[in-house]
Amino acid sequence: MTATVTVNQHDRYQVGVRDHLMLHFSQHAKLRDGVEIPVIDRAEGVYVFDTSGRRYLDALSCLFCAQLGYSYGAEFASAATKQLTSMPFNTTWNTAHPAAIELAERLADLAPAGINRAFFTSGGSESVEAAWKMVRQYHLANGEPGRVKAVARRTAYHGVTLGALSFTGIPAFKEQFGPPAVEVGHAPNTNRFRAPDGDDLTAFTARILAETEETILAAGPDTVGMLIAEPLQNAGGCFTAPDGYWPGLRALADKYGILLVADEVITGFGRLGEYFAVSATGTTPDLITIAKGLTSSYAPMGAVMVSDRVAEPFFRAGQTLMHGITFGGHPLSAAIALQNIEIFERDRILDHVRVLTPHLKTRMHALAELPIVGDVRGDGFFFAAELVTGAGNERLGDADRDFLVRQYIPSRFREAGLIARADDRGEPLVQIAPPLVSTQAELDTVVDALHDVLVDAGDKIGLSDGR
Numbered sequence: 001m002t003a004t005v006t007v008n009q010h011d012r013y014q015v016g017v018r019d020h021l022m023l024h025f026s027q028h029a030k031l032r033d034g035v036e037i038p039v040i041d042r043a044e045g046v047y048v049f050d051t052s053g054r055r056y057l058d059a060l061s062c063l064f065c066a067q068l069g070y071s072y073g074a075e076f077a078s079a080a081t082k083q084l085t086s087m088p089f090n091t092t093w094n095t096a097h098p099a100a101i102e103l104a105e106r107l108a109d110l111a112p113a114g115i116n117r118a119f120f121t122s123g124g125s126e127s128v129e130a131a132w133k134m135v136r137q138y139h140l141a142n143g144e145p146g147r148v149k150a151v152a153r154r155t156a157y158h159g160v161t162l163g164a165l166s167f168t169g170i171p172a173f174k175e176q177f178g179p180p181a182v183e184v185g186h187a188p189n190t191n192r193f194r195a196p197d198g199d200d201l202t203a204f205t206a207r208i209l210a211e212t213e214e215t216i217l218a219a220g221p222d223t224v225g226m227l228i229a230e231p232l233q234n235a236g237g238c239f240t241a242p243d244g245y246w247p248g249l250r251a252l253a254d255k256y257g258i259l260l261v262a263d264e265v266i267t268g269f270g271r272l273g274e275y276f277a278v279s280a281t282g283t284t285p286d287l288i289t290i291a292k293g294l295t296s297s298y299a300p301m302g303a304v305m306v307s308d309r310v311a312e313p314f315f316r317a318g319q320t321l322m323h324g325i326t327f328g329g330h331p332l333s334a335a336i337a338l339q340n341i342e343i344f345e346r347d348r349i350l351d352h353v354r355v356l357t358p359h360l361k362t363r364m365h366a367l368a369e370l371p372i373v374g375d376v377r378g379d380g381f382f383f384a385a386e387l388v389t390g391a392g393n394e395r396l397g398d399a400d401r402d403f404l405v406r407q408y409i410p411s412r413f414r415e416a417g418l419i420a421r422a423d424d425r426g427e428p429l430v431q432i433a434p435p436l437v438s439t440q441a442e443l444d445t446v447v448d449a450l451h452d453v454l455v456d457a458g459d460k461i462g463l464s465d466g467r
C-alpha cells in the first residue's frame with residue numbers, strides 16, 4: 001500500500017479536522033485528545049483510501065450511497081461538463097430545465113404505475129419533509145384540515161432536520177430538541193427476532209398490523225394524514241417486511257383516508273434489486289421518498305415521487321405548492337442522476353444484485369452459527385447480524401455492548417480494512433450494504449472479514465469462538 005500524501009499532509013489534515021471541521025454525529029473530544037480519523041482522499045472500485053495510504057473495502061457504500069462504487073468518475077464528469085458548460089444552474093421554481101424534466105420522465109417510467117411526478121430536493125431529510133408538506137396540502141385541499149398527525153415506526157430513521165426528526169423513531173436523537181414539529185405516533189416495525197409469535201409469520205404480520213391500527217386509532221383516525229415506512233427498515237438492523245405487510249399498510253391507509261409514504265432513501269435504486277423496492281410488495285404507495293442512490297451520490301440529490309391522486313389538488317385553479325428548495329433539481333445533480341440511470345441500465349446493475357443476492361444471503365446467514373450472533377436478516381445487498389451473549393440469545397449487558405459497538409468492533413473493522421457499521425440504535429448489531437457493483441469475490445471478502453471480527457468479538461466477551 002502506498003501513501004498517497006506525505007506524512008506532513010496527513011498530519012496537517014488531522015489538525016485541520018480538529019481545528020476547523022465539525023463532523024456529523026461525532027464526538028469531537030476524541031479529536032482534541034489526539035484520536036486520528038480516516039481522511040479519505042482517494043477511491044476506486046469498491047475501495048476507499050485514507051491519507052495514510054490504508055485501503056478499506058467500503059462495505060457500507062458510504063452510508064448506503066455509493067451504489068456504483070467509485071470508478072465511474074470519468075463518465076459522470078463528462079455528463080457534468082456537458083451540463084455545466086450549457087446551463088450550469090437554474091431552479092425548478094416556476095421555470096424548468098431539460099435535465100430536471102428528463103429525469104422526472106425517467107423516474108416516472110421506473111416508478112410503480114400511477115406514480116408519475118417528481119419533486120426534487122437536495123437529500124433524504126428534505127424529501128421526507130417535502131412529502132409531509134405535500135400530504136398536508138393534499139388534505140387541506142380536500143377539506144380535511146384536521147389531518148395534522150402522522151404515524152411512523154419505532155426505531156426508524158427518517159432524517160434529523162427538525163421536520164424529518166418528528167418521524168424518526170429513535171428517542172435519543174430527539175429528546176434534546178424539544179417538541180417535534182409534527183405529532184407522530186410510532187407503531188411497531190417488522191422486527192421478528194424475539195417476537196412472541198415465533199415462526200408463525202401470519203400471526204406476526206396480523207399482530208403488527210393490528211398494533212399499527214391501534215396507533216392510528218389512538219391518535220384519532222381523522223387526525224392522521226400520513227403513514228410512513230421503509231420497505232426494509234434500516235435502523236434497528238435490516239428488518240424485512242413479511243408478505244402481506246405492505247398490502248396491510250395500504251389497506252389501513254385506505255380505510256382511514258391516510259396517505260402512505262414509502263421512504264426509499266436507502267432501499268431505492270437497487271439496494272434490494274429494484275429501482276423502487278416497494279414494487280416487489282405488490283403495493284403502490286401514494287408517495288415515495290428517494291435520495292442517496294438516485295445519483296449513486298456522485299452529486300447530492302433527493303426526490304419525492306407522487307401519485308396522480310396526490311398531485312391532483314395541486315392542479316386545481318388557485319392552488320400553490322407551498323414548498324421550494326433552491327437547489328432542489330439542480331441541473332448538475334439532475335444530469336448526474338440521468339447518467340446514473342443510464343449506467344444502471346447499460347451495466348445491468350439490478351440484474352447483478354438479483355443474481356448475487358442468494359449467495360450473499362447464504363453467506364450472511366451462516367454467521368448465525370457464531371455464538372455471538374443471535375439473528376441475521378436483510379435482503380439484496382443489505383444485511384445485519386444482531387449480537388447476543390450466546391445460546392439463549394440473551395441481550396448483551398451494557399458494558400459489553402458499549403465495548404463491542406463503540407470500541408472493539410469498529411477498531412477491528414479498521415484493522416481489517418473494512419468499512420461496515422457497528423450500531424446500537426436498537427439492539428447491538430453489525431451491518432453491511434456493499435456497493436451494488438461488488439463482485440462475488442468482494443462480497444466474500446466482506447463476509448470473511450465480518451466472520452473473523454465477530455469470532456474475536458465473541459472471544460473478547462468470553463464466548464467459545466465457534467470455529
Ligand SMILES: Cc1ncc(COP(=O)(O)O)c(C=O)c1O
Pocket residue numbers: 123124125126128157158159160230234263264265266291292
Ligand atoms: C430512510 C431514510 N430516510 C431519510 C434519511 C435522511 O436522509 P439525509 O441524511 O440525506 O437527509 C435517511 C438517511 O440515512 C434514511 O435512511
